[in-house]
Amino acid sequence: MGMKMNVSHVYLLLLLALLQITAPSSAQNTDSNETASVSSPADLVYRTVPSVVTVAVGKPAEFSCGVPKASPNLTFIFYGSHGNYTLTCPDGHLEYIPQALYGSCYIKNEESLAMWTLKGTSFSDNGSIVVCHQPMNPYAPVAVLHVYDSGFHHATLIGCVIGAFFGVLLVAALFFVTLQRSESLQKCFRGKETEDDMTWIVED
Structure with a gap:
């Protein structure tokens, strides 16, 4: 009888040990699932990538960057000869910047968009760079502004x-x-x- 009790106690201890081992692993899975839902691979993409802009001096220039609305946060940085300016979306809004530079954020077609607009380019704007960055995304697309003389x-x-x-x-x-x-x-x-x-x- 005592032998049976000892065996049952051993089984009980093994069962408790098994439950303790599996409990943390299930919690870890829950945390990873939550992280995946916050920033899933499907949301870590750029729907609109800034492209190289070539304009004649005096003409306007626009750069855009967009990410899915499900993960709308992004940072759009303008590096120019007159300074560096950072636009943080979805709630960012910058205006009255020297050289007629205007930054804005908006939601359109399930996409969180950031835009830099240079209303009038000059030769000093040639070579300006924009960099778009989405949190948790290692890829940060870059584009350059080329200003030429039209004669x-x-x-x-x-x-x-x-x-x-x-x-x-x-x-x-x-x-x-x-x-x-x-x-x-x-x-x-x-x-x-x-x-x-x-x-x-x-x-x-």
Whole structure:
């Protein structure tokens, strides 16, 4: 009888030990499931990836980055010659930044989007970089801004030089005509006539 009791106690202890071993493992599985639900692999993607933008000087430029709405957090950083600016979505909103730079976040078509807009580019903006980063995602897409000269500014400069040249000619011509018609100006430029220059006729 005592032997049977000892065997039953052993079985009971083994059962308790088995339950203690399996309990932590089930808790760990629960935690991993919760982590997976918070940031599942399906949500760790970029639906909109910023792309390289090439524009003529003076034209606007836009960069966009988007992630699934289920995991809407992202950081969009603008690295420019006038400073670095960080836009944090989904609630970020930046404006009144030098160089007409504007940052905004919004939700569209089940996507959390961040956008940088440069309303007017200059040569100093050439080579500006944007970096998009989603938490828990090791991949961070990068894009570059290329600004080129379309020839418009050279044409404007040549036009200004030609216009200035003809303007000077026009002013000179008007001054010459006015000088020809104005006796007072002629006397001013000629100076006073001396008595030696005058011819007297004496009659006997």
